[in-house]
Amino acid sequence: PGRRPREVRARDLVKSLLAELLAAAAAMPGVAIASPFRPDVLRGKRCLVTGGTSGIGFEIARQLGLHGATITVMGRREQVAASASAALRAEGIDARHSVGDVRKGDAVAAAVAAAVGPSGRLDVLVNCAAGNFLVPAEALSSNGFRTVMDIDAGGVFNMSRAAFDALKRDGWSESASARTDSALIINISATLQYGATWYQTHASAAKAAIDSVTRSLGLEWGHYGIRVAGIAPGPIRDTAGITKLAPGAEGMEDLIASTVPILRMGEKSDIALTCVWLASSAGTFVTGETVVVDGGAWLFKPPIAPREMIVQMSRGVEKQSRKVGTAVSKL
Ligand code: HXC
Numbered sequence: 001p002g003r004r005p006r007e008v009r010a011r012d013l014v015k016s017l018l019a020e021l022l023a024a025a026a027a028m029p030g031v032a033i034a035s036p037f038r039p040d041v042l043r044g045k046r047c048l049v050t051g052g053t054s055g056i057g058f059e060i061a062r063q064l065g066l067h068g069a070t071i072t073v074m075g076r077r078e079q080v081a082a083s084a085s086a087a088l089r090a091e092g093i094d095a096r097h098s099v100g101d102v103r104k105g106d107a108v109a110a111a112v113a114a115a116v117g118p119s120g121r122l123d124v125l126v127n128c129a130a131g132n133f134l135v136p137a138e139a140l141s142s143n144g145f146r147t148v149m150d151i152d153a154g155g156v157f158n159m160s161r162a163a164f165d166a167l168k169r170d171g172w173s174e175s176a177s178a179r180t181d182s183a184l185i186i187n188i189s190a191t192l193q194y195g196a197t198w199y200q201t202h203a204s205a206a207k208a209a210i211d212s213v214t215r216s217l218g219l220e221w222g223h224y225g226i227r228v229a230g231i232a233p234g235p236i237r238d239t240a241g242i243t244k245l246a247p248g249a250e251g252m253e254d255l256i257a258s259t260v261p262i263l264r265m266g267e268k269s270d271i272a273l274t275c276v277w278l279a280s281s282a283g284t285f286v287t288g289e290t291v292v293v294d295g296g297a298w299l300f301k302p303p304i305a306p307r308e309m310i311v312q313m314s315r316g317v318e319k320q321s322r323k324v325g326t327a328v329s330k331l
Pocket residue numbers: 130131132133134135139140141142143144145147148189190191192203234240241244245
């Protein structure tokens with residue numbers, strides 16, 4: 001009541017288009033992604049994954065390990081860290097853990113020391129540790145804002161800076177023949193900060209800062225044989241990003257998937273296998289860039305009308321405009 005009939009029609013159209021997308025997403029089978037890479041593609045590489053004791057970080061550690069790398073996972077909770085490294089070892093991966101907080105200098109140094117082993121060398125650092133919660137900006141305290149900035153953006157810088165000596169490749173800038181095997185930092189970002197996201201002022205600022213650090217270190221550290229890349233995951237099934245930040249979303253995966261252009265939610269392995277690609281020789285010309293791995297989710301807009309209607313209408317509009325001979329917009 002009170003709405004103009006045209007508005008009602010437009011709303012009904014949008015509703016039916018969304019229902020169509022939802023049905024299409026529901027009809028999509030689950031996706032199990034098998035690695036296309038050789039199992040020894042990362043053999044000999046030493047990798048440190050912060051936040052690698054659970055969630056996406058754990059799957060990243062697992063996939064790097066399953067492709068031959070030696071793994072150290074870092075996390076704050078002793079028991080969770082111990083069982084994560086045990087689970088990796090149970091799959092035949094050479095794995096250990098380091099307990100600590102990426103905000104604390106001694107913990108950061110200890111994690112790097114554990115990861116490099118006697119060689120003193122580190123090949124891949126994955127900065128995946130993050131903290132987040134939903135909060136309207138007017139209810140967010142300065143300390144809440146600072147805490148997430150410190151964990152996310154501060155953590156990325158702290159870890160990268162502490163690992164610099166172990167990552168840098170001697171002679172890289174002096175001799176072309178030394179430029180064969182670069183080291184890599186991967187910073188796990190997000191798409192929240194592209195535009196704006198409700199109740200995520202702190203995390204959006206932190207992820208934007210991470211993307212900036214990725215570009216700055218990419219620019220400055222290529223000289224030392226260190227590549228720096230980011231990955232921005234979209235909605236990934238069975239992660240804190242969904243359980244903690246999209247309350248009520250569990251069990252509504254089809255609904256979420258219907259807002260992803262490729263009509264499925266992401267799997268943790270989508271992100272982990274992107275790490276394998278970046279760490280392999282196929283990724284060696286990538287630096288300073290953040291790869292969005294979200295099935296196109298952040299681009300999502302509902303269609304303005306069904307495809308068939310557009311195809312028919314567009315021809316009609318075209319014909320009409322030629323008849324009238326007008327040069328103004330055809331829409
Ligand atoms: C408002 C909150 C709050 C909440 C904490 N704070 N939770 N404010 N609403 N729900 C405030 C506190 O009141 C305090 O401010 C400040 O934040 C610091 O809180 P602490 O609990 O002291 O901090 P700490 O123990 O360091 O814990 C950090 C944390 C916690 C971020 C708050 O949730 C955490 O450790 N999380 C790690 C795991 C996690 O969140 N993973 C999710 C990652 S998902 P005052 O002013 O009171 O002192 C992710 C995905 C991003 O990152 C992309 C999604 C698409």
